[in-house]
Amino acid sequence: MSTVKLTVNGKAVSADVEDRTLLVHLLRDHLNLTGTHIGCDTSQCGACVVHIDGRAVKSCTVLAGQASGSSITTIEGIAKGDELHPMQAAFRDNHGLQCGYCTPGMIMSAIDIVQRHGGQLDEATVRHELEGNICRCTGYHNIVKAVLDAAGRMKVSQAAE
């Protein structure tokens, strides 16, 4: 057992967990943040993507101990109160989800993609960069539309700040 201390969605948290605990299990089972999903358990599907120190990674492939001392952002941490994050709003407006299982990981990866590419995003880039996130419902069409829509909204909201 080890004590893992980290910041999750802006709050300092501490948990005593077995050393083999994966970050996704710390988030879901110990902190009750069940928005982060487990889809495949083989590091392929991307449903578990969270941000560690600003980088979108698969939380099923990180030990909780490796994340100790880091700042984690999960799907629960991106809206401002009742106001959805522009990426969440774009997924809703563009019908970028059906069952919703992959959506938290899609959104966390998509925010990272927009942050890295800024206004340079095009459809081919979005499709290529989403290769680590698997959706079995939508055929990706509306997900890609949502990410491109959100890229514009995020630029506008950054400019307004």
Added chain:
Amino acid sequence: MYQTTYHRASSVDEAAATFAKGSEAKYLSGGQTLLPVMKQRLASPSDVIDLAKIKELIGVEAAGDTLTIKAATPHYDVATSDAAKKAIPAVAYLASLIGDPAVRYRGTIGGSLANNDPAADYPAAVLALGATIKTNKRSIAADDYFKGLFTTALEDGEIITAVSFPVPAKAGYAKFPHPASRFALTGVFVAKTKAGDVRVAVTGASQSGVMRVAALENALKANWSASAVDSVSIPASGLLSDIHGSSDYRANLIKVMAARAVTAAG
């Protein structure tokens, strides 16, 4: 995953000392291979020793005719490094093709080389460029380092600290990725050294891991062009054959990827 004990090392010496105390310890870098293998219970190290936060193991530097990538540098940082893009663009490009974006944020060059997966990307660059693998004990030439599937010249407990690539006159990489795993079904790295030598390394295709292909090297030394590959015959014997591609298919892929790599190198 079986029980294990996690250690975070703050220096290479501390990591090596911790390794020596463990009964069946393993070093952990990005963990993008080791952790999936542990989750499948195919590996059960008594201790995992995290190298990823050791400051002396992180960074990309170009000096003179050498590009040095420290071992715990994630693929994303190599792919976006100005020093790497300027010194050997083919290496930065190769790093940008590994796995997916989330994997590239965690996976490291040292981890890739220590694991030596027969379909990993970095071994092709290291072997084709004749790089030197620096460890906490010695320097190992690429030609002496790769010993077959998942096997290397590393001794028990030895830690890769950096990889030094001599800057070539030209270099290019082309990869046919497995559509699900993004590992190379076949990847070819071609390099022309400043002395005029040509080295070609192939990953993903051989039953014995990354390999050089003398026939391609000779053809490209005589005529550095994509068309020079046409006349080369690549035997299918010794190549991998599975549901994703027969050995004949991979033999052909070696030629196609080699030609694309030469075109990319210019």
